[in-house]
Amino acid sequence: MSRIRCAVILAAGIGSRLRTIHNDKPKGFLRLGDKPIIEESIARLVYAGINKIIIVNGYQNHYYDELKNKYPFVQTIKNEVYETTGSMYSLWIAKNLIHEDFLLLESDLLYEYNALQTLLNDERENVILLSGITNAGDEVYVGVEENQIVNMSKQIDDIKNYGGELVGISKISFDLYMKMNDFAVTQFDEKKNYHYEDCLTDLAASCKINFNLVEDLAWIEIDDEQHHKRAVEVIYPLINKRDKEIQLLKRVDRNVLLNPGPATTTDTVKYAMVVEDICPREIEFGELVENIRQDLVKVVHGEGTHEAILFASSGTGGIEACLTSVIPDNKTVLIINNGAYGKRMQQICDGFGIPQVKFDVTYGDAIDLIKLEEEILRHKEELSHIAFIHHETTVGILNPIDKISAIAQKYNLEIIVDAMSSYAGIPIDVKKDNIHFLISSANKCIQGMAGLSFVICNSESLIKTANYKRRNFYFNLFDNYTFFTKNKQMQFTPPVQIFYALRQAINEYFIETEQGRAKRYEEMYDVLYKGMKDLGFKFLVEKEHHAKLLTAIVEPEDPNYNFNNMHDYLFEKGFTIYPGKGAKVNTFRISNIGQIYVDDIRNFLNELKEYLQKNKITVN
Numbered sequence: 001m002s003r004i005r006c007a008v009i010l011a012a013g014i015g016s017r018l019r020t021i022h023n024d025k026p027k028g029f030l031r032l033g034d035k036p037i038i039e040e041s042i043a044r045l046v047y048a049g050i051n052k053i054i055i056v057n058g059y060q061n062h063y064y065d066e067l068k069n070k071y072p073f074v075q076t077i078k079n080e081v082y083e084t085t086g087s088m089y090s091l092w093i094a095k096n097l098i099h100e101d102f103l104l105l106e107s108d109l110l111y112e113y114n115a116l117q118t119l120l121n122d123e124r125e126n127v128i129l130l131s132g133i134t135n136a137g138d139e140v141y142v143g144v145e146e147n148q149i150v151n152m153s154k155q156i157d158d159i160k161n162y163g164g165e166l167v168g169i170s171k172i173s174f175d176l177y178m179k180m181n182d183f184a185v186t187q188f189d190e191k192k193n194y195h196y197e198d199c200l201t202d203l204a205a206s207c208k209i210n211f212n213l214v215e216d217l218a219w220i221e222i223d224d225e226q227h228h229k230r231a232v233e234v235i236y237p238l239i240n241k242r243d244k245e246i247q248l249l250k251r252v253d254r255n256v257l258l259n260p261g262p263a264t265t266t267d268t269v270k271y272a273m274v275v276e277d278i279c280p281r282e283i284e285f286g287e288l289v290e291n292i293r294q295d296l297v298k299v300v301h302g303e304g305t306h307e308a309i310l311f312a313s314s315g316t317g318g319i320e321a322c323l324t325s326v327i328p329d330n331k332t333v334l335i336i337n338n339g340a341y342g343k344r345m346q347q348i349c350d351g352f353g354i355p356q357v358k359f360d361v362t363y364g365d366a367i368d369l370i371k372l373e374e375e376i377l378r379h380k381e382e383l384s385h386i387a388f389i390h391h392e393t394t395v396g397i398l399n400p401i402d403k404i405s406a407i408a409q410k411y412n413l414e415i416i417v418d419a420m421s422s423y424a425g426i427p428i429d430v431k432k433d434n435i436h437f438l439i440s441s442a443n444k445c446i447q448g449m450a451g452l453s454f455v456i457c458n459s460e461s462l463i464k465t466a467n468y469k470r471r472n473f474y475f476n477l478f479d480n481y482t483f484f485t486k487n488k489q490m491q492f493t494p495p496v497q498i499f500y501a502l503r504q505a506i507n508e509y510f511i512e513t514e515q516g517r518a519k520r521y522e523e524m525y526d527v528l529y530k531g532m533k534d535l536g537f538k539f540l541v542e543k544e545h546h547a548k549l550l551t552a553i554v555e556p557e558d559p560n561y562n563f564n565n566m567h568d569y570l571f572e573k574g575f576t577i578y579p580g581k582g583a584k585v586n587t588f589r590i591s592n593i594g595q596i597y598v599d600d601i602r603n604f605l606n607e608l609k610e611y612l613q614k615n616k617i618t619v620n
């Protein structure tokens with residue numbers, strides 16, 4: 001059986017018994033923590049590897065429809081006759097969206113993560129999740145025989161051999177779903193309120209429907225004020241406690257990477273790579289690529305104007321692809337070099353003989369925009385592009401996209417931005433900042449695995465390059481673009497597993513949100529900056545230019561100091577730090593990107609302090 005990647009949430013109902021608590025909102029928008037319970041459910045599903053969520057809504061459907069803006073993997077469909085139909089009708093109308101096995105859930109459920117794990121780890125197809133006694137008041141009892149479901153009813157007297165209570169989370173195979181639909185259409189006329197539980201009962205005799213009983217499951221369906229009270233006081237705290245314990249369960253050894261990428265990833269991203277073998281020329285994989293392309297554009301708000309082109313390469317491959325594809329034959333690119341990555345762009349152009357104007361800045365200094373404009377003026381006839389780094393990872397400077405873009409616009413130039421180590425870590429808006437080409441990779445702030453680079457291209461700028469003289473083959477942007485759009489496939493063999501990891505990483509990014517991730521990173525930077533300062537360290541770059549994603553720290557002059565020695569000591573303790581690179585004074589670098597937390601930074605600072613003391617190193 002292949003992995004389950006789809007979930008269907010039934011959310012059409014009114015929930016009239018709850019009006020006093022949440023006015024006119026649908027039940028899924030009840031809030032016990034910092035987000036509505038439907039969003040808590042979505043987050044759990046994503047962490048369980050689900051990457052397509054179909055919500056069937058009805059009553060006040062716009063609440064659910066709005067979730068699509070926040071979570072691109074959510075689709076909705078409305079049951080127009082929700083007031084007069086049962087849940088099976090809702091499930092049936094989703095038939096054009098469902099093409100695979102799925103998890104079926106109700107929208108008003110609070111449940112612990114283990115509920116999903118139990119079903120997903122169950123080897124059998126078609127499994128209904130049951131719990132022990134809840135005394136909820138409107139339980140659905142399930143009758144069983146051996147391993148299978150016989151019937152379900154709210155009347156315990158209807159049950160011959162009691163197996164447990166229905167939770168409202170089930171694993172349904174596509175095959176069973178089709179049988180349910182075939183049967184349901186014969187019932188709708190007579191039974192207005194035909195529910196999916198009724199349908200499962202009706203099919204129980206002819207189809208094998210299994211159950212999995214978790215006696216002590218923490219869950220509740222919130223139907224009335226009584227349930228709500230119990231949820232707030234007992235169940236919700238219990239769920240949070242248990243879910244936290246699951247997160248803390250050590251699965252893969254965790255290293256805290258303080259090097260600027262590849263960054264620390266979640267276990268769920270790591271596990272997303274363990275998938276069935278699939279030929280990347282299959283439609284299913286094409287859809288995965290297509291959705292990833294769209295979502296990568298969405299991260300920088302380029303919907304409708306920009307296209308993402310992906311390459312199997314490290315980040316530098318994406319830069320090479322861009323520079324060798326978009327500068328016309330008779331034109332020149334101005335490249336700003338205020339760190340090793342700016343220099344790398346210049347080296348690429350040197351290698352390919354692309355005419356360039358080199359604008360060099362001392363490493364550690366910010367770009368002098370007045371000088372930059374003067375240089376542009378001197379070359380304005382020959383220039384077509386300005387290329388620069390957003391977060392210059394060599395030194396930890398954030399170069400100002402908005403200001404450079406404004407200058408570029410003044411002289412009618414396009415801009416090429418290497419946002420390798422800022423994309424998804426700092427909010428970027430390609431439309432607002434008029435960015436023509438933006439390059440990043442899968443293994444930095446988006447928190448996927450190394451092996452994929454991508455160029456987010458303004459569509460008009462990209463199409464302009466169609467007939468440019470070719471300097472490249474594998475890396476041609478336009479050729480890859482046309483291949484994608486024609487065939488919904490990568491032009492050349494993609495790193496399949498890295499794509500699945502990226503899919504998961506993007507979903508987790510949307511769950512954390514743009515602001516949420518930037519805030520987590522910034523909080524780590526604040527603690528790091530203060531901690532290093534308190535230890536006596538000096539910084540390479542003036543504070544106002546700090547990107548807050550990586551900090552370059554001046555090396556102590558004490559003869560007892562030795563970078564490699566310090567690195568090895570900290571590495572033993574689980575922290576990977578990074579050497580400096582060609583700045584005006586010697587530095588080492590600490591980055592704060594990836595799935596790491598303020599506590600990791602605090603622990604790092606403690607270890608560093610201990611190291612300095614043990615080795616009698618005075619910092620300044």
Ligand SMILES: *Cc1c(COP(=O)(O)O)cnc(C)c1O
Binds near residue numbers: 314315316317393420
């Ligand atoms: C990491 C990085 C790159 C690309 O490095 P690769 O090793 O090719 O992935 C390019 N530019 C910047 C600013 C970076 O931080």
